[in-house]
Amino acid sequence: MNIHEYQAKELFKKYNVPTLRGHIVFTPDEAVKAAQELGGNIWVVKAQIHAGGRGLGGGVKLARSTTEVRSMAAEILGMQLVTHQTGPEGKLVQKVYIEEGADIKKEYYLGLLLDRALEMPIMMASTEGGMAIEDVAHNTPEKIIKVAIDPLTGFQSFHGRKLAFGLGLEVSEINTFIKFASALYRVYMDHDAEMIEINPLVKTGDGKFLALDAKMGFDNNALYRQDQVREMRDLSEEEPTEIEADKYGLSYIKLDGNVGCMVNGAGLAMGTMDTINYEGGKPANFLDVGGSASAETVAKGFDIILKDPNVKAIFVNIFGGIVRCDRVANGIIEATKITNVNVPVIVRLDGTNAIEAAEILKNAGIANIVAATDLADGARKAVAAAKGE
Amino acid sequence: MSILVNKDTKVIVQGFTGKEGTFHAEQCMAYGTKIVGGVTPGKGGQEHLGQPVFNTVAEAVASTGATVSMIFVPPAFVSDAVMEAADAGIALAVIITEGAPVKDMMFAKAYAVKKDMMTIGPNCPGIITAEECKIGIMPGFIFKKGNVGLISKSGTLTYESANQVVKEGFGITTAVGIGGDPIIGLSYKQLLPMFEADPETHAIVMIGEIGGDLEIQAAAYIKEHITKPVVAFIAGQTAPAGKRMGHAGAIISGSAGTAQEKMAALEAAGVRVVVSPADIGKALAEVMKK
Structure with a gap:
């Protein structure tokens, strides 16, 4: 789960990670009020969406008067902001963050994430603030300094010194930086974050460090114990069909092909997409129906897949283990009674009681249900059906 | 031959008396796995599926000589269960549970490594040596x-x-x-x-x-x-x-x-x-x- 910049900064403030003052607003009028309340003569108007690259897409603007604050807020609110992370359709901006200006002396990058190979968090810093860290990693990897933080020791001053000296900070600045980085590590650990990115981290004219931007992602498995984070979930930033699927214990991701897939198990679901691709088709979705594959979940799966008008055929690929294929076959037949399935459905059931399942499907005599013998056969038939063959 | 587990491997189940633990322990036993007991805190002294239930992994190990634990506890309790197994001298913990927080696994794995306990999983089907021993789902x-x-x-x-x-x-x-x-x-x-x-x-x-x-x-x-x-x-x-x-x-x-x-x-x-x-x-x- 991800949150907005302004929400991440709320968490930062509680842990004394320095940020600028700001207000979240939904209308140009509120934007002006927020600017007046903040005072000063320079403000930043920032679109709040769950994607990076907002500045380049025109979603972050510097205002030098409240008139400008108003016009910029009016321009950004309601726009479809396109960045390298949103896809070509962009994302609707529904709120903007009005922040006070800062005296920026230098920009850095600071990030925290899990290193899966080391099995511990790593903190990364770079002097190349404001640039996409993937590009820095690709073009000038020597400009990224990394420290692994053993969870058993936690963040120590030496971690901070290694980063600070690596960034070429003045000796007089090092303690301030360590305090910043140490507080950030606590934000990360205490909230079960899987990622924090501050890009840029800025050094001000008076030698202070500030999180000018803030991006945070969290471990979904830990949300049950993170009440505050859970409340920050913004459903409008997520795919409605994915949210609906989630309610029924289905894991669904929309893709842009025309062969719908319904599979038990995440690995086999990905493998099924790959097989469709290999056979010359394009998968319309990823869908893991989980272990049970009951009539209700299968029916819901059909509903969700068919919400996508591109879908021309559905490939149901179930490897029955503990769940028996005959029960799944009955589930599929039931499901076609619960919901209207108007495209060819290619069904491959293998594993426990596969032979009985094939009989059940055959005897049901449903015109648009086609049985397949194995994975390749099923994928081929589904690809052909989607092409209208 | 095989790796890690075979027909002689003695296995306990953490989360033995729960719904999932019961169902799969039964299936494993039917396959031939030597399930020699289980752990459910507070139910020590009882019998389940014909095997003894213990309050702690340490007691289960002392009493049965088990070297492998199959873990079925809910996600929030996985790290505790893994650490308890490591502390009790289990050689291999097979963690079936899906949905354990990453931070918990980070600590649990580090502790397991320190105690020389191997782990498999979490969120996995387990391990099986064909026609000898199935520890999983x-x-x-x-x-x-x-x-x-x-x-x-x-x-x-x-x-x-x-x-x-x-x-x-x-x-x-x-x-x-x-x-x-x-x-x-x-x-x-x-x-x-x-x-x-x-x-x-x-x-x-x-x-x-x-x-x-x-x-x-x-x-x-x-x-x-x-x-x-x-x-x-x-x-x-x-x-x-x-x-x-x-x-x-x-x-x-x-x-x-x-x-x-x-x-x-x-x-x-x-x-x-x-x-x-x-x-x-x-x-x-x-x-x-x-």
Whole structure:
């Protein structure tokens, strides 16, 4: 789960990670009020969406008067902001963050994430603030300094010194930086974050460090114990069909092909997409129906897949283990009674009681249900059906 | 022969008396696994499925001599259960539970390593030595005895692969479902040398997926140390970047962790990489003939 910049900064403030003052607003009028309340003569108007690259897409603007604050807020609110992370359709901006200006002396990058190979968090810093860290990693990897933080020791001053000296900070600045980085590590650990990115981290004219931007992602498995984070979930930033699927214990991701897939198990679901691709088709979705594959979940799966008008055929690929294929076959037949399935459905059931399942499907005599013998056969038939063959 | 577990392995179940624990312990026993007891705090002294229930893992180990624990406790209690097993001197913990927080696993794994306890999982189907010992939730009947070792991040792809291997006239020594979470126990790099050393295993099938770099590490290891033929499939060639594909760890971050880079690394290490998972069995038959 991800949150907005302004929400991440709320968490930062509680842990004394320095940020600028700001207000979240939904209308140009509120934007002006927020600017007046903040005072000063320079403000930043920032679109709040769950994607990076907002500045380049025109979603972050510097205002030098409240008139400008108003016009910029009016321009950004309601726009479809396109960045390298949103896809070509962009994302609707529904709120903007009005922040006070800062005296920026230098920009850095600071990030925290899990290193899966080391099995511990790593903190990364770079002097190349404001640039996409993937590009820095690709073009000038020597400009990224990394420290692994053993969870058993936690963040120590030496971690901070290694980063600070690596960034070429003045000796007089090092303690301030360590305090910043140490507080950030606590934000990360205490909230079960899987990622924090501050890009840029800025050094001000008076030698202070500030999180000018803030991006945070969290471990979904830990949300049950993170009440505050859970409340920050913004459903409008997520795919409605994915949210609906989630309610029924289905894991669904929309893709842009025309062969719908319904599979038990995440690995086999990905493998099924790959097989469709290999056979010359394009998968319309990823869908893991989980272990049970009951009539209700299968029916819901059909509903969700068919919400996508591109879908021309559905490939149901179930490897029955503990769940028996005959029960799944009955589930599929039931499901076609619960919901209207108007495209060819290619069904491959293998594993426990596969032979009985094939009989059940055959005897049901449903015109648009086609049985397949194995994975390749099923994928081929589904690809052909989607092409209208 | 086999790796890690066999017909003599003594197994306890943590979360023994729960719904999942009961159902799967029963299935494992029916398969022939020596389940010698279980742990449910507060139910010590009772009997369940004809076996003793203990309050603590330490008591269970002292009383039964178990060396392996199969863990079925709910996600919030997984790290506690793993650490208790490690503390009690268990040699291998097989963690079936799905949904354990990553931070918890980070601490639990670090402690397990410190205590010299191996772990498998979490969020995995477990481990099975064909026709001897099943510790997990896989359908046992698919795994006919033979000469192929299997390592997989995915449950149903494990079954799919084993089924294809058997249909081609071969069988399995041991199959290990290592799980698809960001932090897991035994991985390819630790299991490959075990299969290399096992005289019964003549070839290895490895199933990977997008996310992380365990398959890349495996490729480097295979190139240097593995003489037996390896067939590999990497799931998620068609997965979009930045989306979590069901498994918590199955995500392409930026441009890292793609199926394509893993496939290329494995191919460069001399592994027979298949593009479609439907070809795993056929590819195996080919490498076995050589």
